[in-house]
């Protein structure tokens with residue numbers, strides 16, 4: 181990689197600082213006492229989550245306070261996300277549709293099932309093992325190579341921030357020479373701190389890059405993500421009468437655009453929070469270092485403890501009730517995962533990071549038909565990161581001489597900096 185190429189991810193990192201600030205990163209330190217208070221008062225509150233913290237936040241920008249409600253219990257969040265007949269995903273059309281295009285995220289059944297089943301073969305657990313062996317471990321090692329001899333690093337800014345977007349680019353089949361341009365567009369695409377013109381220009385330019393790749397794959401098949409999407413067929417006679425429905429270029433482009441906020445930015449944040457969980461609990465770090473078999477449960481506890489994305493939203497299609505509380509037709513219903521994943525009705529000592537707790541399913545990846553399509557990718561990327569960092573950085577620990585703010589944020593939870601030291605060999 182040239183110096184210019186190295187500079188691009190740093191520019192992308194800087195562009196994110198403004199987006200983070202809008203989501204409370206660096207401002208809201210510990211939202212859990214307030215979330216617990218709200219949950220204890222009532223499982224469902226009218227209004228946005230951000231207003232309860234006096235923060236700006238995407239939920240407040242998108243809808244008026246009386247046009248939304250927020251659910252603070254595990255059971256309530258779980259029920260809303262599973263009931264796709266009552267709660268529609270169509271609100272994403274307003275929030276993301278213009279810059280990304282129409283994707284599975286905003287579809288309801290039966291359209292959602294049809295499109296998702298076309299795409300899901302590219303994200304199976306088996307396919308993720310292929311990603312891991314073919315390129316993911318190499319990518320992780322390439323970032324570790326840059327600081328392994330220094331004895332110190334910022335595992336958030338120097339590592340976690342760059343790695344998942346790099347994985348998406350390579351998975352898609354992006355040539356290495358195009359990575360800097362890809363990074364530039366991804367930094368702006370859904371960045372609420374950028375102007376709408378900048379976001380739309382990034383969306384167009386990213387679309388043009390992907391279209392070139394699609395054209396090439398239509399001429400010559402390949403095993404990368406775009407190659408798989410180009411070949412995908414659904415033999416569903418009822419759909420379009422032909423039984424040979426393929427994805428159009430625009431549908432593939434929109435899907436690739438979706439993978440940037442859905443797949444890269446969430447995974448970056450999740451890697452920082454699980455690392456902070458371990459680094460701030462040295463006894464658990466030692467246990468995982470001694471037994472890498474504990475890594476999968478560490479990843480799950482990290483995702484439960486500090487979910488990277490505060491909430492998703494749904495539109496109520498009729499007057500209904502959630503946990504016995506009224507929700508009106510047309511209202512947007514927010515599902516704060518951070519509140520659900522810390523519900524004391526489901527977890528003892530919910531605010532503690534404890535990799536040895538008895539695992540029960542959490543909602544960091546959502547639930548129901550829209551459950552994260554990249555769930556195996558995210559788990560694999562987090563596992564590989566922990567395995568290689570713990571193997572290659574002996575004695576890894578927080579830098580005692582550099583203050584670490586830890587995980588902060590409301591709309592998005594992240595450890596923006598993770599200053600660490602380790603032994604050099």
Ligand code: HEM
Pocket residue numbers: 261269284285286296438439442443444446447450488489492493543544545546547549550551552553554555557558
């Ligand atoms: C730790 C990392 C991740 C977290 C916490 C996460 C979280 C989520 C959540 C909560 C949803 C549900 C959205 C909803 O119900 O409205 C979702 C959907 C989705 N995620 Fe992830 N995600 C992560 C990583 C990934 C990765 C690595 C990919 C792809 C490579 C990915 C691709 C998707 C896609 C395509 C959807 C839409 C699924 C649908 O609407 O049917 N995600 N994710």
